[in-house]
Every structure is written in structure tokens, then in C-alpha cells.
Amino acid sequence: MGRQTLTPLSKNVSGWYNDVVLQSGLADYGPAKGTMVFRPYGFALWEKVQEVFNKAIKKKGVENAYFPLFIPYSLLEKEADHVEGFSPELALVTIGGGKKLQEKLAVRPTSETIIYSMWKKWYQSWRDFPVLMNQWANIVRWEKRTYLFLRTTEFLWQEGHTAHTTEKEAKEMSLWALEEYRKLYEELFAVPGIVGIKSARERFAGAMETYSVELMMPNGKALQGATSHELGQNFSKAFDFTYQDKDGKSAYPWQTSWGLSTRSLGGLILTHGDDKGLRFPPMIAPIQVVIVPIIGDGDSKVTEYVEKIQDVLLKQDVRVKIDERDCSPGVKFNEWELRGVPLRLEVGPKEIVEKTVTWISREDGERGIFNVEDISDQVKQQLSMIQKQMLKRAHKSLMANTTEVNNYDEFKKKMKNSRGFLRAFWCEDKKCEENIKNETKATTRVRLLNEKKETGKCVYCGKKSSYRWNFALAY
Amino acid sequence: MGRQTLTPLSKNVSGWYNDVVLQSGLADYGPAKGTMVFRPYGFALWEKVQEVFNKAIKKKGVENAYFPLFIPYSLLEKEADHVEGFSPELALVTIGGGKKLQEKLAVRPTSETIIYSMWKKWYQSWRDFPVLMNQWANIVRWEKRTYLFLRTTEFLWQEGHTAHTTEKEAKEMSLWALEEYRKLYEELFAVPGIVGIKSARERFAGAMETYSVELMMPNGKALQGATSHELGQNFSKAFDFTYQDKDGKSAYPWQTSWGLSTRSLGGLILTHGDDKGLRFPPMIAPIQVVIVPIIGDGDSKVTEYVEKIQDVLLKQDVRVKIDERDCSPGVKFNEWELRGVPLRLEVGPKEIVEKTVTWISREDGERGIFNVEDISDQVKQQLSMIQKQMLKRAHKSLMANTTEVNNYDEFKKKMKNSRGFLRAFWCEDKKCEENIKNETKATTRVRLLNEKKETGKCVYCGKKSSYRWNFALAY
Numbered sequence: 001m002g003r004q005t006l007t008p009l010s011k012n013v014s015g016w017y018n019d020v021v022l023q024s025g026l027a028d029y030g031p032a033k034g035t036m037v038f039r040p041y042g043f044a045l046w047e048k049v050q051e052v053f054n055k056a057i058k059k060k061g062v063e064n065a066y067f068p069l070f071i072p073y074s075l076l077e078k079e080a081d082h083v084e085g086f087s088p089e090l091a092l093v094t095i096g097g098g099k100k101l102q103e104k105l106a107v108r109p110t111s112e113t114i115i116y117s118m119w120k121k122w123y124q125s126w127r128d129f130p131v132l133m134n135q136w137a138n139i140v141r142w143e144k145r146t147y148l149f150l151r152t153t154e155f156l157w158q159e160g161h162t163a164h165t166t167e168k169e170a171k172e173m174s175l176w177a178l179e180e181y182r183k184l185y186e187e188l189f190a191v192p193g194i195v196g197i198k199s200a201r202e203r204f205a206g207a208m209e210t211y212s213v214e215l216m217m218p219n220g221k222a223l224q225g226a227t228s229h230e231l232g233q234n235f236s237k238a239f240d241f242t243y244q245d246k247d248g249k250s251a252y253p254w255q256t257s258w259g260l261s262t263r264s265l266g267g268l269i270l271t272h273g274d275d276k277g278l279r280f281p282p283m284i285a286p287i288q289v290v291i292v293p294i295i296g297d298g299d300s301k302v303t304e305y306v307e308k309i310q311d312v313l314l315k316q317d318v319r320v321k322i323d324e325r326d327c328s329p330g331v332k333f334n335e336w337e338l339r340g341v342p343l344r345l346e347v348g349p350k351e352i353v354e355k356t357v358t359w360i361s362r363e364d365g366e367r368g369i370f371n372v373e374d375i376s377d378q379v380k381q382q383l384s385m386i387q388k389q390m391l392k393r394a395h396k397s398l399m400a401n402t403t404e405v406n407n408y409d410e411f412k413k414k415m416k417n418s419r420g421f422l423r424a425f426w427c428e429d430k431k432c433e434e435n436i437k438n439e440t441k442a443t444t445r446v447r448l449l450n451e452k453k454e455t456g457k458c459v460y461c462g463k464k465s466s467y468r469w470n471f472a473l474a475y
Numbered sequence: 476m477g478r479q480t481l482t483p484l485s486k487n488v489s490g491w492y493n494d495v496v497l498q499s500g501l502a503d504y505g506p507a508k509g510t511m512v513f514r515p516y517g518f519a520l521w522e523k524v525q526e527v528f529n530k531a532i533k534k535k536g537v538e539n540a541y542f543p544l545f546i547p548y549s550l551l552e553k554e555a556d557h558v559e560g561f562s563p564e565l566a567l568v569t570i571g572g573g574k575k576l577q578e579k580l581a582v583r584p585t586s587e588t589i590i591y592s593m594w595k596k597w598y599q600s601w602r603d604f605p606v607l608m609n610q611w612a613n614i615v616r617w618e619k620r621t622y623l624f625l626r627t628t629e630f631l632w633q634e635g636h637t638a639h640t641t642e643k644e645a646k647e648m649s650l651w652a653l654e655e656y657r658k659l660y661e662e663l664f665a666v667p668g669i670v671g672i673k674s675a676r677e678r679f680a681g682a683m684e685t686y687s688v689e690l691m692m693p694n695g696k697a698l699q700g701a702t703s704h705e706l707g708q709n710f711s712k713a714f715d716f717t718y719q720d721k722d723g724k725s726a727y728p729w730q731t732s733w734g735l736s737t738r739s740l741g742g743l744i745l746t747h748g749d750d751k752g753l754r755f756p757p758m759i760a761p762i763q764v765v766i767v768p769i770i771g772d773g774d775s776k777v778t779e780y781v782e783k784i785q786d787v788l789l790k791q792d793v794r795v796k797i798d799e800r801d802c803s804p805g806v807k808f809n810e811w812e813l814r815g816v817p818l819r820l821e822v823g824p825k826e827i828v829e830k831t832v833t834w835i836s837r838e839d840g841e842r843g844i845f846n847v848e849d850i851s852d853q854v855k856q857q858l859s860m861i862q863k864q865m866l867k868r869a870h871k872s873l874m875a876n877t878t879e880v881n882n883y884d885e886f887k888k889k890m891k892n893s894r895g896f897l898r899a900f901w902c903e904d905k906k907c908e909e910n911i912k913n914e915t916k917a918t919t920r921v922r923l924l925n926e927k928k929e930t931g932k933c934v935y936c937g938k939k940s941s942y943r944w945n946f947a948l949a950y
Contacts (some may be wrong), residue, residue: 002679030542030543030545030589032545032546032547035544036543039597040538043540046541063515063518065514068510068512068629069629070507070510070615070629072567088573090570090571091567091570091571091572091580092570092571093566094567094568095565095567095569096566096628097563097564097617097618098617105566107582112504114505118503125761137613140545142571142572142573144572241725249480282784331660344736371896375573
């Protein structure tokens, strides 16, 4: 690791991305086309996401469950838009136990159909509602080109599913999930996102309304960070999922679904990287602190000194590692910079005499001295500072990449050059959206939740428009 | 829930098992043949297993990773015994993204082949060893008959995989995993297991040696609780997975793999159940304490009283729930007994006046009084006592179901009637093992790790034998 050349981010984002993911040991390509392997360093990121998000959903009363991987094809077909949206991406099992199957099985591309076919059986009284469930699962959607984390045939995600007796409650639930995603990106990933409503064209297949968190990547392209859907009664009607309300009448529940996938890790990597490699925010970093002894190995005094520091930090739940390998400090520095460890501590003879350590921040290269005496407070303070700095930098970059445009020439020029989010009036006519996409490749990302109603002219056709939308190239 | 009739365990173990799993809301059948749904109450058991086992493996330095679900068929074929063992059970994907695939993909039946094909690429120096990895994943092995938890086409498990530079170290690792499984069963599930070596016939396809934890179910049948394999160099040779040792010479690593699946939950349910339903040991119970107010609803004094108790217990990490539903206490008692909650607290007018609660243990129906003042200490003490009692009962039952037999007539008679573990001398000749299986359906479960070497006669052929083996019918 660390010996290969890293394509500079500033020169080639995609080249840098592939290099850094492979070289830092985050992930690799699997043997079957389109698949990827999450190596321990990469999977640790996902474990942290699971830990944080599980806390949030359990506090809300959402319970984890697990539904089958295989969905009979006929179940998928029950919601017409849904099967139309997903059928081109399916992996199908046609042979099982040595025999050709009578009905082919889809490897789940999402679980609405299988979950709601079970709920229909279990929940029949208003007393059973709301139903709040989540599962952590692997998902398969066929991909021709693999892009580690960002686009793979198999990926991991959580999918939340809920059912309510009122539309209002369902809407609130889907907005709650959206806000949790925004917070997770901001607080854990130090990645600011914008939240809003998708256009009809960009909606989830079968949904009434789709909300999403959209992130801006350093190459000016937008990444859909997570989505939350108001399903209305589309699925409950398709599945004939009814319950008896308080008056004894039969009613269809209102449903939501919402998901965050390992694709998010691609956004994390892209947002913070630099020419030296990864930069992980301390909150999610698998290793937060690396201690590098900078004098010859085998010196028991040094070993004792750094192990004591490690023990103190471990007790305070700091994720710390000592690098005592038999190679030069320079090689180690490069490697830990490549791997994005937020804080490096160096210990040499001077530090031992003075009872200090030298610290270097991965974020901006700043360095300083900590006293060993109160090392854990200082380390924790520094980590918290780095976390804030990273969010601040990312936020600045988001702002710099967001531009209001008021005519189509400007729009086209921007989309060719600096890209980013272009905020433009749109009349909400599908035709204008299609034409813009065909001519510039840009799609409507979202209309911000808190977007002000104004009077403007559609950037494409000039017709009266009420809102600016955020357009961008999709990652 | 709780309204249906429960088949008595004492009359019909299988009938009781199916009833209790469905009625208590642990699980259900999925729409595709052979699949099952883990409902929240059932999945919570698995989440606890994950929490406890993750702690154990991380302490040992094992890191979690995630490898792809789809394995190209040609990879599976690399180890001859392995593919022979698994090919009849495979689910095969033959269509992806609307097109027929050039090479069919197996949905993983286990991950040795895919993991080792990656390791071969990543680890090439003695410095990279030992390699200690684990994944939590879904697994597919085609089943004709579904038995919830115990036998399903898709199940969940953890699979640990390690590679070492010496055979000794690999052996120690696989025995370490075996001991962790034994401890998990005993300490978390209150299920005593016996640990030992499998016969060549019962070994994992591709292994040099298989160890297992075997459990005894109330119907006298044995359940394989978890297995740990010494793979020797079988896989490293088949995959040409080599590394350079300290002297610069090329060598094959020694490997192990070990797994525990959701099948274990079937063992938990069967071991502790009774005619009233489930009985969960407090350590793994999703709900440890249920509080049932036994006076009319809507009484704010009662609500305040029980909520205060709940708060105190929640702060001490006791998993507690108040049942305030609008139905009779009797209905609630039955339901929580069915669902196996270890401790029930009842609050009526008398308790409020005396500042107490009445407690009832699900294990043996014992009841008593706790003072509200130090309720959390008393509850925790009682839960810990119940945990011990449950292990003791299960251990007694294991002992009662273990018999030494010294001739084949006795063996046959026992296997027909009371069953259980029969400890008999066996010459270790495959023919005797086969004949015994054909004539009695009993298989060799294990030779205990600490089995004393003795001089005896094979229970089947009378030839000289050195060890007793534990025989039983397999679940």
C-alpha cells in the first residue's frame, strides 16, 4: 500500500477515485462483473453508519426485521409502475437445487412488494398502526459499468418501510427520514446536503412523491445521497392491503419507504479527498489517530511511551493505532495520509524528554504539541475541531458550486464548464425537463423544501414559473 | 396473537414449534418456497447474537468485511470436494439486466472460494499474516422442506475466515472459534452444548477437520449448533494462494473457516419452550420485563407509577415494556407467556399503596414482591437468577438425554425410543458408520474434544476401538 502512484485529484477526479479506493484498501472489484468487495477498512465505514442510523431509527420506534432476498416475479408485477421501473435491472434465479424453477425469482432490487405482501397478512386493525420497520440488506440492480461504491450490481443499504392511517402522518414520517439522512451526512460525514422534492420524472417507480438529499461532488456533479418516498396508497391498493378503522370500515394505509446505501460512502470519499489521498472526518474514521514512533524500532522506552498513550486514548473510546512496522517514518506518513487518518501523533526522543507528542492534522497539515498529561482531552478536542473544519470546507465548496442562472445560454455555458448546482426557474413541464436533459445532460435534482415561491420565467421555454429548481449533472 | 390454540410441546414437538414461532410473531414463511421472514421480535434475537459475537471477534483482532453475493460458477469448481458438496444445493442466476449470462452465477452457499480468490491478490508476504476476517451475510442453499429458522433456503450467518503461516496456529484459531460458540450458547442462550470432532463423513466439503457444537433438543434429536473447520492447505493449494515466507520462499497458508447461523435460534426456541409457549433467557430476550397494570385503564395514578418504574429500569439498560392495551390482564398474561418474556411485573391498587410490584418468573411461575425503592437492583438480580436456572434446567436435560451404550441391540432400542446422545465405541470405519445410519438413522455427531482414550469394542462390528463417539438422530 502507498507505494503506487496516486492520480492527482486536481487533474482527474475519476482516476483519483479509483486509485484511492484500491490503494487505501477500502474496496476491490469482485470476480463477477459489477460486484465489489468491501475490505475491512471500507466496511468499517458502513458499520459506523449502521451504528448511528440504528440509534436514530430505534429512538423513533422503528424496528429492524429481515425479509427474503428472493421475490417471485409475479409479486413484483403487482404494482405496474414499479415493475416497469425495475425489470430492466433484475438478476433472475431460474435454477434451484439442480432444477429449472417454475417461476423465476428476482433477487431483490428493493423490497416494497415482498414486505407489503406480508404486512397485508399481519396487520388488519387500526390498533396495529403505525407500522414502522427497517431492514439492512444487500440489493441487486444490474449495472454494466462498475464504479466502486457508487455504481455496483450488488450494494448494501437500509430500507425503512412504514404504514400509517393518515396521509399527514405518512408525509411527516417521510420528511422525518429525509431530515435524519441530512443530519447523518452533515454530522457523521461532514458533508452538507441540500434537501428537496424530486420532479415527477425523477420519482421512485411507484411513489407519489420522492424527496432526496443531494450532494455536490468536487467535479461539479451531483450525487443523490438518499431518498425518502411518500408511496401514498399506490402499493396498499396494488396489494389489497387494508385494515379496519375505528368505525369498523375498511381502509387502505398510507405508506412510506426510505433508503440510504453504500453509495453514500462514495460521496464521503469524493467530498473530502485531496491529492494526497483520503481525508476522513473523525466521527466516521475507522482509525482516528495513528501514533508513529520516529526513532529506531526496538527501543523499549519508546514502545512503553506510545503504548501508554494508546491505552489512555482507547479508554476514552478513541480509535487509535500504533504503527510500529519496520519501515521509515516517511513511508508511514504517506500511507496514513493516503488512508485519511485525521490525526497523526509523532513520538521522538525530544517528545519523550518533554513528555509531549507532536500532532499533525490530516485536514490542513497544521501541527502542534500535546502534553501527555492530559492527552485524551486534547486529542478529543482536536478531533472535534477537525470535524468542524471539514464540514466548513465542504460547505464553502457547496456554496461556491451553486449558482443562480436566469437564461438558457448562461445555463448551457455553466453546465459545460464549472457545472455545479444551477438554480433556475422551471415551469415544471416534462417537455422542458427532457429537452434540457437532451441538450445539456443536466437533470432536475430537487426543488428545495424551503424554496421560496417567486414569479419567474422558465429557463427553457420562458413560461411563467413559481419556483427555482436545482439542476445538475448526475454522478 | 395469543388467541390461537398452541399445540402442546409435550404432545408434539414439531407442531408446537411451528405454532409458537408463528403465533409469537418471531417469523413467518416468505412468498418464495423455502424462504422465511424474520419479524422484528425474531430479528431482535439475531441482533443480540451479532452484538455479542462481534465483541468477541473484534477483541481477537478479527475484522468485518463484505464479499459479493454472486460467485462465478467456475470459482466454485476450483476445489473439487467443495463443488461436489454444494452443487446440488445451489440457486443459479442465469439472467441479468434482461440478458442471458455467459457464465451462470451461484448465489453464495458459503464464501470460501470468493474470499480466497481475493486474498490471493491482497496478501503475499509473511508480514500480512495472520489474516483474520469475518462477514455477516445471507446464504442460500436450496431446501425442499421449510422449517422456520432450522431449515430454510435463505438464512443469515457469520462466516469467519482466517489464514496462517503455521498449521499449529490455524488449529488454535479453529478451536478458539469453537470455544466462542460453546460460550455463546451457554452464556447468551443458556443452552449447554457438547464440543468435538466430526467424523470424515460428516466433515465440511473441502475441510481437513471439522469441529462442532452439538445441542440436544427436547425430542431427543441433536442439532448442529455451529461448526469450525481446519481447511489445511486444501483451499490455498486449489486457489494457488501463496506468500513469501521470512526466508523468501513461497509457501501455502493454513486456513480456517467457522460459522454460526440463524439456525441457532431454532435451538434456542426448542431448548427452553414449554406448553405455554416460548421461554427466553434474560440475556437474549428482546423484552426482558413486561409491566402489566391490573386495574382499569385510564387511571393516571397507575400510568404514572408504571412509567416511573419503566424509566428507572430503562436507565439501567433493562429491556422493559409496559402493556397498557385495552384488554383483560388474563389475555396479556397469556400473550407474554407465549412470547417468552422472562419476568412479568404486575401493578394493582395494593402495590401502589405498599410501593411494591408483584413479580412472576416465566421460568418456573414463581412469584414474589419487589420494593419500588430499589427495583432495578432486584429486577437485575432476578433476571440473572432466571438465566442461571434456565441453564441448569437445560443442562440437566442434556445429562438425562445422554446414555452410554455397549451393544448394538441396546443402541437400536434406545434410538427408537428415548433417543438422545448415545455414547458408544466406534472403530472409525466408514462402513460401520454407514450401516448404523441406514439401520437406525443415527449419525455420528462428534467425538468429544476431551474424550478419554479407552479400549473398547465397536458397537457395530466389535472391532477394537479407542474412543466413544456421540451418536444421535440429526434434527
